[in-house]
Amino acid sequence: MSAASREAEGPPRIPGARATHGERLRIIVAGLIARYPLGGMAWHYLQYVLGLAALGHDVYYIEDSGEWPYDAALRAPAYSADVNVPYLAGLMARYGLADRWAYRVPDLDGPRWFGMSDARRRSVVASADLLIDVSGTVDRPEAYRGVRRLAYVDTDPVFVHIRLARGEPRLVERVGAYDVHFSFGERVAECMPAAGHAWLPTRQPAVTSLWRSEAPPRPVYTTVMNWSSYASEVHEGRRYGQKSVELERFLDLPQRLPQVRLELAAGPGHRERTPVARLRAHGWRVRDAARLCPDPERYRRYIQRSKGEWSVAKNGYVAGRAGWFSERSACYLAAGRPVIVQDTGFADDLRRGAGIVPFSTLDEAVEAVREVERDYARHAAAAREIAEECFRADVVLRSLVQRAVG
Numbered sequence: 058m059s060a061a062s063r064e065a066e067g068p069p070r071i072p073g074a075r076a077t078h079g080e081r082l083r084i085i086v087a088g089l090i091a092r093y094p095l096g097g098m099a100w101h102y103l104q105y106v107l108g109l110a111a112l113g114h115d116v117y118y119i120e121d122s123g124e125w126p127y128d129a130a131l132r133a134p135a136y137s138a139d140v141n142v143p144y145l146a147g148l149m150a151r152y153g154l155a156d157r158w159a160y161r162v163p164d165l166d167g168p169r170w171f172g173m174s175d176a177r178r179r180s181v182v183a184s185a186d187l188l189i190d191v192s193g194t195v196d197r198p199e200a201y202r203g204v205r206r207l208a209y210v211d212t213d214p215v216f217v218h219i220r221l222a223r224g225e226p227r228l229v230e231r232v233g234a235y236d237v238h239f240s241f242g243e244r245v246a247e248c249m250p251a252a253g254h255a256w257l258p259t260r261q262p263a264v265t266s267l268w269r270s271e272a273p274p275r276p277v278y279t280t281v282m283n284w285s286s287y288a289s290e291v292h293e294g295r296r297y298g299q300k301s302v303e304l305e306r307f308l309d310l311p312q313r314l315p316q317v318r319l320e321l322a323a324g325p326g327h328r329e330r331t332p333v334a335r336l337r338a339h340g341w342r343v344r345d346a347a348r349l350c351p352d353p354e355r356y357r358r359y360i361q362r363s364k365g366e367w368s369v370a371k372n373g374y375v376a377g378r379a380g381w382f383s384e385r386s387a388c389y390l391a392a393g394r395p396v397i398v399q400d401t402g403f404a405d406d407l408r409r410g411a412g413i414v415p416f417s418t419l420d421e422a423v424e425a426v427r428e429v430e431r432d433y434a435r436h437a438a439a440a441r442e443i444a445e446e447c448f449r450a451d452v453v454l455r456s457l458v459q460r461a462v463g
Contacts, residue, residue, distance in 0.1 A: 082186040082458065083115040085204065087195050091120050091138070091145035091160045093127050095347065096356025097281055099148060101212075101261070101384050102191055103353070107152060108262045108450025109458070117173075117181050118149065118158040123196030125163055129347050132325055138162040142171045148353065187461055190235070193217070198234040208461040209235035210259060212384070214242025214249070215297055215377035219290040221252035237461050242379030243404050249379060258404075259457050261384035262450035265441075268391035270361040277318040278397065278426070279359065280368035281346050281385060284326035290373065297373030301329050303399060304369050306419065311340025313423045317430065319367055322346040322359065360388055365395040365429060365436070367422075378402035386413075390444035395436035397425045406447060412439030 086109065088102030102118070109116045128135035135141070142160060149158045149172075159172040170178065185204040188195075192212045201207060209232055211217050220228050232238070232254065242249070243258035285299040311319050320342040323331045333343045350356035360366075366389040374381040382403045386396045390412065400415035407413050414429060414436070416422040429436045446452070 081113050081115060082462070083117075083181070083184055084109050084458070085117050085119050085181065085185050085188040085201075087119055087121065087188060087190040089120065089122060089192065089194050090118070090148065091126065091141040092122055092124060094129055094141055094144040094351075096350040096353050096359075097385060099353040100356060100388060103148070103152070104262050104264050104450055105189060105191055105454065106154065107264050107267075108454045110154075111264070112451055112454060112458075114458075116154075116157065117185075118154065119178070119182075120145070120158075120160040120194070121196055121200075122194045123161070123163060123168070129351060132347070138169075138171070144352075146172070187458065189457070189461070193231065195231075198231055202234075206237065206462055207235040208457070209238045210457075211238065211240040211242065211245075211256070212261075214240050214245045214379040214381050215373040216287075216290055216371075218242075218245060218249035218252060218379075219292040219297065221254075222250040222292065237463075239457060239461075240379075241384075242374075242377070242381050244378065244380035244402055248377055248402075257460055258380070260382060260448055260453050261387040262453040263387045263391040263444055263448040264450045265391045265444050265448075268357065268361070268388060268444075269441075270392055272361065274364045274394065275362050276364055277320050277342070278365050278367040279320045279322060279363040280366050281322045281350060281356070281359070282368065283324040284331035285329040286327055286371075288328055295376065297376055298371070299328070299373075300369055300371050301326070302372035303375060307369060307422055308336070308339045310367075310419065310422055310426075313419070314426055315340075317426055318342060320344060320363075322349050357388075357392075360385075360394065361392045363389070363394055364433075365389065365397060365440075367397045367426065368399065370399045370401050374401045375399055380404055382407065387444065387448040390440045390448060393437050393441040393444075395429050395433070395440045397422070397429060407443065409439060409443065411436050412441075412443045 086105045090099050090102050106116050106118050125134040126138050126141040149155055159178045161168050161170050183203045187206045188201050188204045189208045191210045238254045238256050239259040240256045246256045285301045289296050289298040322344050324346050336343050350359045380402045389396050397414045400417050414425040416425045
């Protein structure tokens with residue numbers, strides 16, 4: 058595709074976008090915004106699209122997982138996209154991307170595409186410089202070999218690497234179809250089998266201008282979580298489990314901090330049901346995540362109105378020490394909200410003594426909350442500073458694109 062034709066189409070109009078000089082690439086972002094129409098999932102992928110557009114790239118969003126949509130109301134697969142397609146279309150239109158998305162939905166009579174016309178979608182794929190598959194969502198990456206470079210972004214380190222080491226045929230084939238591999242596990246190469254790939258560190262990009270809020274927060278520390286998302290994995294005799302394993306170790310935290318409000322916006326759990334009554338009996342405020350923040354706006358507002366985040370990580374991340382850091386926590390930081398999070402071995406530049414306060418034991422968690430309470434203003438300012446320096450979309454994505462295209 059010529060530079061002239063790229064310029065003629067023009068980039069999407071993104072609120073707060075700051076175009077930068079440099080080579081303008083045609084980039085496809087692949088994700089799961091429509092399949093899981095939930096606020097946090099939308100921001101996870103959308104910030105890649107918005108951040109790349111702000112850098113001046115010609116950006117498109119394509120969702121091609123080959124899986125049935127999820128019905129957030131029924132909390133089960135939906136064999137119709139009647140809710141999911143309008144949800145995605147509305148979100149894309151809100152950010153100037155109305156003609157820059159495509160979504161493939163399974164159908165009993167064969168898959169159906171929504172969004173861009175078939176001709177335009179094929180043209181975009183044939184002329185794209187880079188496809189960034191966030192979370193390995195693309196069903197058949199080999200179908201995108203017309204793109205100059207394919208980049209795989211592993212957002213679930215340890216678990217993915219154990220499955221690769223075990224040699225799961227379809228996963229090995231899919232991951233092997235990509236030219237370059239990134240991971241949210243910034244130290245995963247030090248602690249897990251490489252499975253034949255060089256894993257490059259990356260982080261969640263945050264469009265920080267969209268998260269700033271001057272409104273005073275509620276006096277409550279929150280998080281948005283799933284008790285259990287999928288089955289544990291076993292590697293070399295060691296079990297790598299879900300958040301349920303870790304949160305059990307901190308059940309008594311509210312009783313140790315009677316003056317502090319701790320709230321879990323929790324999903325129902327998949328492999329294990331969220332034990333709402335037992336959590337409440339230990340002093341936790343438990344709310345329904347799907348009702349509380351079902352769309353991007355309410356999810357953002359929930360984070361902005363929180364005093365900060367308190368959260369455990371999946372047991373696999375903690376045990377694996379791969380340096381994973383949550384995409385959700387990056388959003389709290391961008392909103393100027395301190396995060397008190399379980400230590401996964403994350404990078405040294407995130408350990409500044411303020412803004413991000415890690416813990417490993419119950420006693421450390423108690424002291425971490427007290428530390429933030431003692432000097433909240435300092436921790437809030439540090440949170441925003443870390444977001445700007447370490448997670449701001451232009452910083453994260455410029456590095457990712459440069460390494461991906463070689």
